[in-house]
Every structure is written in structure tokens, then in C-alpha cells.
Amino acid sequence: MPVYSMTGYASVQSSTPAAQAGTVSGSPSTQRLGLEIRSVNSRFLDLSFRLPDELRHAEPALRELITQHIHRGKVEVRAMTGAGAESIWAEPSTATLQKLLGLQDKVQSWLPKARDLSVVDVLKLASHEKSGAGVTDAELMPLATQAVKALKDARAREGARLADMLLERIGQLKELAAQAAPLLPKLVAQQRQRFIERWNEALGLAQASTAPDVAQDRALTEATAFAIRIDVAEELTRLSSHLEELARLVKKGGDIGKRLDFLIQELHREANTMGSKSAALELTNISVEMKVLIEQMREQVQNIEESPQQYSRASSGQCSFTFTPRPEKTFNRGATDYFVNGRNAGIAAFDTPSFAGAASGTVTRIGPDWFEVDSEEEFANGDGISYLSRGKKLAGLRINVAERVRQHQRLFPNEMPDDPEGFKPGIEIHRNRDQAFERLLEKESA
Secondary structure, three states: OOOOEOOEEEEEEEEEEOOEOOEOOOOOOEEEEEEEEEEEOOOOEEEEEEOOHHHHHHHHHHHHHHHHHOOOEEEEEEEEEEEOHHHHOOOEOHHHHHHHHHHHHHHHHHOOOOOOOOHHHHHHHHHOOEOOOOOOHHHHHHHHHHHHHHHHHHHHHHHHHHHHHHHHHHHHHHHHHHHHOOHHHHHHHHHHHHHHHHHHHHHHHHOOOOOHHHHHHHHHHHHHHHHHHHOOHHHHHHHHHHHHHHHHHHHHOOOOHHHHHHHHHHHHHHHHHHHHHOOOHHHHHHHHHHHHHHHHHHHHHOOEOOOOOOOOOOOOOOOOOOOOOOHHHOOOOOOOOOOOOOOOOOOOOOOOOOOOOEEEEEEEEEOOOOEEEEOOOOOOOOOEEEEEOOOOOEEEEEEEEEEEEOOEEEEEEOOOOOOOOOOOOOOEEEEEEOHHHHHHHHOOOO
16 A cells, blocks of 8 residues: 655646627637645644635535545645636627626716726626636536545655655664664673773772672672663664564555654654663764654654544444333433533423432322322332422332232332322322332343
């Protein structure tokens, strides 16, 4: 797959026949339509349009066409319309000349100091008097498709040059890594010998009472630890691995912008570590040259296109459960879509701050130790019932026995409410504890 740059330019033009209402019959007349698309690098896809008024209607179609082929970059689309060279100086008809003369006389009757129309003015005004509906989508969209294809070709050519430059820089970095590898054993040995010499000098000046063998062992230990600290073999190994991956991605092509950007950061980190560990001028110079090359690569990688990440499934399979989820059956204090589905008058409920439960029916009859409810739901022993009593206070009952009586359900609470004015036929009840639903939730399949 090719590597696409975000920098590109395309320009296409076409000429179509256009009738002129203000020209002599039989005179040639054409209309020119031009389209330019230019793009530069950007973090996202940023589209801007500069269209004449007669082409404003085509902006949504142009936007859809470009987003199908271009994924990233700042893209500017410019369209131009105008008459062809043979149409600009077409011979005006007699009717047009008479109309312009009448308009001139009318203007000068109100504005006596207004100048007369010149020949150039007459020709320009006559050329603007066109018939028809202007440029149509059928004329514009094929030209736009041609322009987008030309832009993609230009971006592909620029991307090929970027890929060649990146491969060249990768080769140079490999050469620098190959130059640094032989220096490591030599540098470690030099630093170790230098450390021992300085250690011996310090011992001679201090006239320490330490035994020579012990001092020599201590010196070797310290020299070895110092040599390990300045060893950059691991950095060179990781740098070589990153370079191989970079070369593979560049040759593969496609949407590689983000991955190249990450690998460039890793290369920069390894080169910095080499420079900080360097204890010799040769290795320092190699590290500096590496960072210069990596920075050049980073600037160019920022210009490589990357398609937006698409969502994908994190796993596969099917989920099955033995109950229908109903959030209103578990503890909550209500919810609102807050204008997501349009304006809603019931955006808030001020009846009670407590959990009332799901609406479950209406009381139809009240007995000495029972009451009947008109409800489509089935009640069970142990259910919790709530209702709004007098003063809009939430009261609750616990059902001991629930049984079906004809088309209603008769509920026997543990204690009848002592509120004849608040608890009466017609009042709406809610169920804030559903025993059957709770048992379903306790199963492993839930």
C-alpha cells in the first residue's frame, strides 16, 4: 500500500455550453468551471470551502465526497465559475441594447450627473445576462471526483518521497549504530583503567592503612559498577529494533502515521540516553548526529496520513439472562433524558425525594384487612408497596399475602394504613420491592 502525505494540490477545469440570453443567436458561448483542492498537515480532518453563491448548494455533497477519500489534514476547496473567452465579448442582441439604453435614461433622469455607459460597460452587462439555472450537481460532481483523485495522486507522490527520505535516514541511523557498537568495549576498558589509576593515586596521597589487595579489589568493584553505568549496549539493541520496525512499516505503507510517530519518540529516547551515558567524545558525537536525523524524521512523519481509528468488538459471543432488565424496579431517585429526545414537561418530580418504586396499579376496593388493586402485574408475598398519603408524604406497606380475585388482586398487608383520607379507592400505588424480581437477580444466570 502507498504512503500518503497530507500535503497535496489539485486543480481541474472544464468548459460547458451555456446559452446567453443577451447575445446574438448563433454566437458561441461557453461557461468555465474550475475546482482547486489543497491540503496541508493537521491532527484531524479540517474542511473549508470557498464557493460562489451559485455553488453553495453543493457543499454537503462535496463534503461527503472528500470525507470518503481523505481522512486527515486541513483541506481547502475553492471553486470558480465564469464565461469562456469567446463568450466575454459576444455581440449583444438588439433587445439587450434597447434594455440597457432604457435603464440608462431612467437612471440619468433621477441622477443627471451619472455618466453614459461605455462600450466595455455594455459588453460586460450583456455578458452577465444568462439564461438557465447555472452549474448543476451533474456538472460539478464529476469534476469534483476528478479533483479528489488528482489530490490523492499528488498526496501519494509526496508520500512516496517521504518514504524514500525516511528509509534513507533509517539507513544512516543504522550506520551510526554500527559505528558506536565497536567503541563500547574499548570505552569501558579505558574508563576502568582510568578509574584504577586515579584510585591508586588517591590511596598514595592518603597513605591509608588499607591492605593493597583489599584496595585493589575495591577499586575493581567500583570500576566495574561505573562501566556498567556508562554501557549503552542495551540502548543500541533497542534502537536497532526500532529501526527495523520503522523500515518494515514504511515499506508496508497504508495508515502508519501514528505508529511511526510513536517509534520516533522511542528512537529519540534511546538517543538521549546514549548521550547522557556517554563518557567519550566519539560516542557523544554519534548521539548528536542521531538526534539530528531523528528530528528530521519526526518533522516528516507528522505529515503522513493516518485514518481515524474505527471501533471494533472487544470480544465475541452471546449473553443470555433469565430476566428483563427494569431499572425502575431497583433503587433509584428517578431519571430524565434532559432534552435528548426533545422538550419534556416532566423533567423533574417534586413529590418525594425517596424511592417510590415503579407504578403498579390503582386501589379499587378496601376491606377490613385487605385492599384490591387493578393492575396488570402479579404481586407476591413479601412485596413492598408505597403510596403518597395526605400531605404528599410517602408511606409504605409490606404485603403478607397476595391472591387473585376475579380480575383484581387482593393484597393483605401486615398492617392496614390508618389513613382513611389518604389511602382510599382511586389512589395510585407503587411497588418499591419486587420479591420475584429479586429472586431472579440472585440466580447465577442473572
